[in-house]
């Protein structure tokens with residue numbers, strides 16, 4: 571029996587059509603994209619096309635798109651590179667939303683150890699970072715503000731345009747981690763008004779280990795990996811041509827199918843929730859109007875989330891107790907505690923996230939299994 575995969579916020583399977591487009595660059599066209607000979611030029615041509623493609627999809631210029639080895643690296647670079655550039659202007663305070671991914675939070679913690687001041691921007695009970703939470707924290711010492719476009723645990727979509735406008739009024743640079751938003755909503759860097767934005771390929775059916783950082787022309791940032799002159803001298807390292815091609819093709823397909831995806835995921839999410847409606851003591855965390863259709867974060871009263879994930883797994887259903895990075899640990903989710911949950915309540919919360927290959931039938935079956943498991947665990 572194939573597993574029913576309901577953990578798409580952690581990663582998605584590689585789309586076979588995308589794999590086909592990557593294969594030539596793993597085989598015949600293996601040249602180093604920086605080599606001046608024919609094989610190198612062919613590889614560079616593919617990288618250029620991928621950059622043009624990603625730039626067009628987010629309404630940026632090709633020279634504003636930098637490829638990285640994933641979302642974590644793009645986030646690290648934006649936060650650390652942005653902070654050190656801001657320091658040169660005498661701005662050493664960073665405002666970081668309380669619900670950021672660990673890739674952003676841990677980068678900020680590293681900066682705190684290096685003498686930067688890190689201040690958390692709180693969120694409301696729906697997991698949203700409101701303007702009146704950011705406004706009082708801004709002053710002329712703030713160098714960088716980071717608020718993700720959509721949260722990976724709750725799907726809460728953030729008011730990025732308005733937050734970025736506020737940050738700019740105070741002279742700060744605004745970065746948004748759009749890794750979880752990109753598969754489910756259109757992104758236009760001009761309309762959003764952001765200075766930096768990160769993407770990760772494996773969240774939209776592309777290969778793992780490949781990401782991108784948009785850096786608006788004119789925005790100051792320090793380089794991230796020293797070595798060769800790749801990525802305009804800011805991020806050295808031989809380009810992973812096949813992965814970059816995969817990222818661009820996967821993102822293109824994603825954007826083309828957005829309306830259909832929204833419809834499909836909304837149906838699947840509703841089907842799972844309907845299946846659980848026979849139970850009491852189940853509440854949806856976040857999931858407000860306009861939030862991502864892909865994620866269902868539930869509190870199941872009286873059930874430990876690690877026990878639930880384990881029991882579902884035994885029944886062939888993959889779900890999560892929080893973000894993949896933290897769910898192996900017994901720590902309660904920082905996202906949920908920021909939303910006002912106690913640690914005990916946060917440990918009753920699970921994340922179910924849907925994807926384009928899920929069928930309504932398998933989702934209904936999974937919900938039935940969840941009901942049996944919850945009844946058993948509640949004793």
Ligand SMILES: *Cc1c(COP(=O)(O)O)cnc(C)c1O
Nearest residue numbers: 640641642671673722749750770
């Ligand atoms: C998955 C994820 C990341 C990390 O991206 P990787 O490519 O896995 O390193 C960063 N931010 C968010 C919101 C994510 O969901």
